[in-house]
Amino acid sequence: MTPFFWNPSSTESILWVDDSTKNFCSLKSILKQQGYRLTLANNDTEALTKIAESPPDLVILNTFISNINGCRITQQIKQNCDLPFIPVLLIANCDQSSLIRGLQASADEFLMKPVEQKELLARVRSLLRLKHSINQRYQLARQRCEDFMIKLTHDLRTPLTSTIQLLQMIQKGNFGHNFSEIRKHLQLLTESNQTLLSMVENVLEVYQYEAGCKDLEFFPVDLWELAQKVVQELKPLAVVKNVALNVKLNNTQPSAVKVRGDRIELYRLLTNLVGNAIRFTDQGSVDVYLSSQDQRVTITVKDTGIGISKIEQLCLFERFRQGKHQRQGNGLGLCLCRQIVEAHQGSISVSSTLGKGSIFTVSLPAL
Structure with a gap:
């Protein structure tokens, strides 16, 4: 999808909520000169009706006056899931209670009376940039x-x-x-x-x-024992492809490669990394190394497979991404690996050369 770039000179719609036509007219010409389209609503009901019928790009509320409840309007805008993101700019009286009520109402920005024209234009531009930035991210996420x-x-x-x-x-x-x-x-x-x-x-x-609802149970985990288990289980896949599969300690002892983590998730991490390496290796070997240094345990999975291009390496651990080679998948395995590693306060990286193989490196805090 082609990214959307906001053109600040494009026509934006602004709903001005104010019971004073005089206030509206005094600032209308200023905003219209900047290319904005303004509509006036004189009370809560009229404002909410117009927002529902034709959502504006920005709402400016002259709040806390006789027949306009800025908090109520703001809360209904923010709580209505059927509406797109609409930034709200509150114009509040110059007192602390107005400021507090405006912040509690989840307004995106506020101005204190009396309003300076330059400050008003700056806040309007800032909020419209915010809106279009959020819209762009939403569109990209939806497309992905x-x-x-x-x-x-x-x-x-x-x-x-x-x-x-x-x-x-x-x-x-x-x-x-x-x-x-x-x-x-x-x-x-x-x-x-x-x-x-x-x-x-x-x-x-x-x-x-x-979704933030993944519950992990952290206990001491022996990565040497776990890596041997994973390699033993995946050995038949390597044998079928005539690929050597090995697990080794790299200048360290088994007792030095223990971590505090969720054993099931670390098992899933190793299975994904080693399984991927076997999957994309047609000849040669897949080697798993464990080492320990400076209170960190390093897991290295090295293969002699088809490799990954430099461009693909940049977004390899992102959701919905996968290589462009013929044996592509849905791209969730490596994203899941990243999430598991990050949940264990670790890091994961890759280095690779097309046609020569890949090296995945995971670093975790030692026990």
Whole structure:
């Protein structure tokens, strides 16, 4: 999607809420000269009606006068989920109680009376920049979400289609009574469903982290023991591809590579990193190194695979991103790795050369 760049000279709509036509007319010409379109509302009801019918780009409230409750209008704007983001500028009396009430109402900005023209224009421009910045981020996030759903649907369709076709073939008796052949295809079905389950679990895990509802249980974890377990479990995948898979201590002792963390999440981290390395390595090896220095434990996963371009490395750990090579996925695995590492007060990085392999490095606080 092409990024939206705000043009400050473009026509913006401003709703001015004030029971005094005189106040409105005195500042209307100033704002109109800057290209803004102004509409006046004389009371709460009229203001909320106009906002609902045609949301303005900015609301300016001359608050705390007879028939205008700036707090009420501001709160209803901010609490209405059906409205886009609308910045609110309060014009308050020069007293502390007006200032406090304005801040409590969740206004985005305020001016104290009497209003200076230059200050008013500066606040208006600042709030409109804020609005368009938020709109742009929302549009980009929405587009990325839509792109992700398309990619995820595509990725889910492939193993699902394969599963359905194999089941139909077995149902039709295509393999006769050859139980060895049937067993082989049932194994393919199992692997396909495991891939689907892994993809769904990644989606749920990423959501939990981003929603702030992921509960972690921190206990001492022996990374040497955990890394050996992961390597042992993933060994069959490497054997099938004729890729050597090793785990080694790098100038350290097993007791030095212990951390305080959530064992399940650290297991998920290692499984993702080592599994990815095997997946994108067709010859050579995948090596996992553990080391300890300066109260930090380092996990290094090195492969001789297809590598990652410099451009892709810049956003590799972002959500909805993945490489452009033929074997691309939905891009959640490495995003999840970053979230797990950051939840453990650690860091993760990658260095890679196309055609020569990649090195993923995780640094965690030592126990």
